[in-house]
Amino acid sequence: MFGTNEDIINGIIRFWVIPKRSFDTCVLPNVNLLREIGVPESHISSLLKQKPRAAVTNPVRFKEIVENVKEMGFNPSKFLFIHAVFAMLGMNKSTWERKVNVYKRWDLSQKDILAAFRNCPWCVMASEDKIMRVMDFYVNKMGFETSFIVNRPILIIYSLEKRLIPRASVIEVLQSKGLVKKNIHLATVFRSSENSFLQKFVTPYMDEVSDLLKLYKGKLDFSKMTTK
Structure with a gap:
């Protein structure tokens, strides 16, 4: 199920506090259910490695959630199915x-x-x-x-404080100074990696906007930038 020695060790570390009876009464029935409905072995393995406690859910509740997720239109063969099951397990x-x-x-x-x-x-x-x-x-x-x-x-x-507000502030300052287009696709901006955002919207403009990095890092108030 786990594949590599490293994954086996990580699995033991994550599972060691779970009583053996939970494997027999919960983990095995739940894993078998996922197999029966066509969830790929690699996806089941990911669930066990990343969220092992999800597998020890009471089998009756686990089955109800699995059936509910199927009714919502998720395909058991797709990886999103496992994520949807985990999401539903986390709430009543x-x-x-x-x-x-x-x-x-x-x-x-x-x-x-x-x-x-x-x-x-x-x-x-x-x-x-x-x-x-x-x-x-x-x-x-x-x-x-x-x-x-x-x-x-x-x-x-995405985090408002760590990602969305800092990036929106940087883009607004750059637009106010005519350094980037007004019709920039903000969804792409928010979704880009940290390094990609820095390389595209911060580093190239640090000479023209000296405090841009401070603004992005939350060390400078946005209002002070727009008044310069």
Whole structure:
């Protein structure tokens, strides 16, 4: 199941606190269920290596969640299926409903929310407060349509303080000085890696905007940059 010696060692480290009876009564039935519905062995292995405690869920509840995820339209042969199962294992029915209601406050329909979940299961793993704050940032600060977020739900999982606000501030300063185009695709900006963002939008302009790196690192207030 684990493949390499390194993965076996990591598996032992993660699983050592789980009683043997849990393997017999939970892990084996749950793994066998995933096999029966066509989840690839490599995906099951990833679940066990990354989220071992998910495998010791009560088999009755585990089966209910697996069936629910299938009904939502996830394909068991795809890797997102495992992520969706894990996401659902982390919340009960009332928690799911509360998060759905948070999204509905932004005029998203049940169909929209399910479409976003199928695209990126992690979008419902964020807290209700995080969802509200991030949606407020995208819709009210950045002017995105809610449909834009539905089609790119991965944008929900990014950190406001460490990623979204610093990058938006850098782009706004560069646009105000005419150094980058006004119609830049911000979704790409937010999704790019740290190194890619620095190389494209910070390092090339540090001579023209001396405090740009400080702004990005949160060491300078945005208002002080726009008044220069």
